[in-house]
Amino acid sequence: MKTSITSESLSCGAPAQAAQAALAELPVRAGASLKPDHFQYILNHLPDIGFFEIHAENYLVDGGPFHHYLTRIRERYALSIHGVGLSIGGESPLDLQHLDRLADLIDRYAPAVFSEHLAWSGHAGFFLNDLLPLPYHRATLQRVCDHVDQVQNRLKRRLLLENPATYVEFSSSNITETDFIIEILQRTGCGLLLDINNVYVSSTNHIRDPRAYIDALPPGTVGQIHLAGFSQEQDGAGAPLLIDSHDAPVAAAVWDLYDYALCRFGPVPTLIERDGNIPPFEVLQAEVRLADERLNSDALRGRRS
Template sequence: MKRSQLPAGAGVGFKPEHFAEINSGAQPIGFFEVHAENYMGAGGPPHAQLGRLRENYALSVHGVGLSIGSMQALDRDHLARLKIVCDRYEPESFSEHLAWSSHGDVFLNDLLPLPYTPETLARIVEHIDQVQSHLGRQMLLENPATYLLFEESTIPETAFLAEIVNRTGCGLLLDVNNVFVASTNHNLDPRTYLADFPVQAVREIHLSGHSETVDDAGALLLIDSHDTPVKDPVWTLYGELLARTGPVATLIEWDNDVPAWPVLRSEAQAAQVIIDHAAKRKAA
């Protein structure tokens, strides 16, 4: 099984509107990440652009449609299309979400939460084993941004993720913004969550922006919106995390209200400064 091996630098999510500027010269970017489902067609401009990028940069493929957390069987056609994408581009990393997004033949345009129970644990382990066996490569599993908790959950999320790693050999994608969003929404301490997180399995980190609103009771509610720069509390948590882990491949996610290329690039460069600082501390 091919292991995840992204370079320990800062990357960004590739947006086609940035292609011309990216392609105009070498960029200070460690890797690009794309959503697998955007490249499941046979050809056309998306593949032409991604093929050009792949010649010069490391690549992370991020899935959003496998519905790993579903209690129903994985969609074999979707898995087959995913394998075609991974075989075509040989990415350094492939990742998916600790969530579900389909029921029967209906695809729900969201990443939905699930209860953390022995039953769901066994099902997710089964699905990850199937994915890794079919692709012949390690999968990274991303922690979710959540807006509710299930009364039937009997396993803390960090312990749930650790047990998945133990049973499958998968890696983890640690989304620091998701940690901050979920912790704020549930009145929990994000530092306590991160202290319990199985960081030894982390192969990639995500950073993104979030938006603020209020719930029906007037309480603060954060939304994982991916439409702003990374917020200061998330940068702080990220710096503290890298002080523990050392350098880790880190992606800037900005999927809505996408800014001009120099703005997105500057966010990655800000992450790179923290990565470089962590590397110096580790070498000292």
């Protein structure tokens, strides 16, 4: 069930939320994924952009061009670091060596934000290179909270945890995803990285109301927003099955849902994520501007602290 609203229909009369601003150490602007294809362009042109985000694991190397360029870009831009390999939802214990390497990377680049996923990607010493889903019940909740605690204690900073895009559900789940997330936030004190595309993708895939998902999340907990493009397939019964592919521009329905979320949470640093079909930087920057325009819209003015 697809819902759509126009920006004119938005009305955000609520007062500014100080808690929100305190959470967001990144500039309350839009940023972009940092891709090696764009290293040189960025240093040559110094585009006006809120921040860059990297995937931690791409920089867990000893030296060479990745560190060379990131060091120079970090000198000029705010940074968020997004991990894809901690496997916080995994049954296996956290990889402590990996956690140590992340700590070193965070010390080196002092990002405003470090985030990870409500998912698992490793098992029994192997890394599967995908964000895999977990059932939502008391046992998995405990496991995730333990892992989040462990990460926050080791990194000595607050983690932002990202809501997942999922393609299956589990019959053993007896907690909704939003209640599961709220419980993690309350128990561990971590923040939420709200991926609007993931909300849309998962809601479509499991026939939930994406706005109800947004409405269920408490204001003041969202430290960052992700926007990305998806691709469309079909499930075994011909129902739409959206894939969180990050290889296309942000879809209109996701922009609408973004407006809706901004209305609820106020302005939040927002990333345009792109991992595939990487366009020239100017194209990515144009999408970043679209997000900036929404962050600066009249409807939200006055909610910025």
